[in-house]
Amino acid sequence: MPQPRRLVQGNEAVAEGAIAAGARFFASYPITPSTEIAEVLARRLPLAGGHFLQMEDEIASMAAVIGASLAGVKALTATSGPGFSLMQENIGFAAMAQIPCVVVDVMRGGPSTGLPTEPSQGDVMQARWGTHGEHSIIALVPSSVLECYTLTIAAFNLAERFRTPVVVLSDACLAHMREAVALPADDEIEIVPRAEPDWDPDDVRFLVPSPDNIVPLPSLGSRHRTHVTGLVYRLTSGAAETGDARVAQTLGRYLREKIYHHRDEIVLVEETEMEDAEVAIFAYGSIARSARAAMKWARAQGVKVGLVRPLTLWPFPTAAVDQMAEQVRTVIVPEMNLGQMSWEVRAAVAGRAEVVDHGRVDGKLIRPEEIQELIRREFHYHRWETL
């Protein structure tokens, strides 16, 4: 039985999802439009036996989240663009040292202070490439208040499963929107707990991590007396090793492959009306809602348009785009930036279909009418009833 239907705000759903996922530690620095996540958790976490910390800045917030996760407690932070930039240093550390944690970035207009109260999708590439160096990452992108809840839970599960930071990319529109939702009950959701090391601390010889064998992270204060480092280290022992190129190559490949190898398990894509589609819209987050409205409008007029909506932005849903490229003649990519994901789509489509990008950076949502106009151009021979 789901919980009773009630009005829930996007940020509130993220906070409730975190608690449902078993998070008991949150550290952040106040920033619009993410602040309600902190406010809800400041109230809720002590009641759930958890810990809320307001840190001195976003660098410290991310560091504290890492410290808490190392101590064995599921932890998250929430921020927006300027704070997300500051967190990159420690997100890189979490990726390198394989520390499970969740970072919620409620996207607002940028760069810099930008448009603090207006939505954007300008951080999608930063989520992928924001840190220095090479590593893979997982980023999820909700389109509704319910998904703010379910994808926050999914983010924690993936973080634990793959020992990695996971980014949830919300935006200012979704964050402050309220929808009537029936959140799932606790017994309806799957939770991945923190894995316990199952080896003898005195005998680590059989520890051979691979993409198919991601070994658990021993907590600080356990008998394992583990060493956690941001330096290149040996996967087998965790000991830093910067003088052996093979060690660096092995670790670098492993950090990438442990996620890419499991794309099929990680990637979630929702396809709507794609069976016979001649034109597809590739849209995510808040903009997917406008895209769905435009698609319905087109279908009502007998025009074959489908929607491909990634819930996982990173790793990129290459298989779904590949399939789409084989089928449609045009892919429309509307997004609240100037074509960041359209480049990725273009690369995966590889010339098999035309890719039409449509971007805004004025802090306004892309309206269904804008996408309808793009669809109309693709079906210029069709006798349109209205526009």
Add this chain to the structure above:
Amino acid sequence: MTALVDEQALERPPDDCRSPKVAGHPTSAIRRYLRSPKTIWCPGCSNGIAMRAVVDAVLSLQLDHDKIAVVAGIGCAGRVAQYLDFSTVHTPHGRALAVATGAKAADPSLTLLVVMGDGDCVAIGGNHLIHAARRNIDLTAIVFNNSIYGMTGGQMSPTTFPGDRSTTSVWGNVEPAFDTCELAHAAGATYVARGTSYSYMKLVQAIAGGIVHRGFSFVEAMTSCPTYYGRQNDVPTAAAMLEVQKARAVPVDKFDRDGPRLRDRYPVGVLHHVERAEYTSAYEEVRRRAQDRSG
């Protein structure tokens, strides 16, 4: 409404951090707490003395080996995380205190020793230092202060004295130096002590006192870098650098507070010690009240 954290109510009898019983231990005992006997520190570097002092303090206090976590930053001092056989975290530069804050808040049963260099602690990590001190969270911050960036080859740091030479103050440093103990005290640290690598047992005592103290403890370990500081500033040997420490260090009860500081002389010993509500205990209290109130 009464303040949630009533300092009077939470005040406990003073802990015995001023005079914990400490002893030097044989190298064979120290070795059991090291992952490897090898370090990359230069000959004559006194970081090894300070690291041994940390182990001697832990051994003297008979702490549970497994419940200690050492969190260190980047630089020569940060290497301690690699060498000591505890749970260890080698964090990004300057972030050790922030990582340790999260770990301690999440698991207050941990004993956290945070080892940093001077650049790590008061330059890039300065903001985290003052806020950890303000929170009075139960961590022991140990700063190996050699007044130079050694790992990168001898650049000036915020504790390089005015006039001193480094590769980035070739003609003499024009900036004043931080008194890190005064900084930590002003920010709210409830235990502040300084020791030198010259007076080894006093350094062990200062560190042990910090571990015993419940609250934010700040220990400055004056160390020396003959390779990059000494050679650029006409103190050519490791022994001569230790002699400089001896000449400058004045026991705190004999220190003339109005006289010249730092470059010529600095107080050593327990400089400051008060009892104030510790962060994790205060948070636990707030958590209990919240749970009571919500039924």
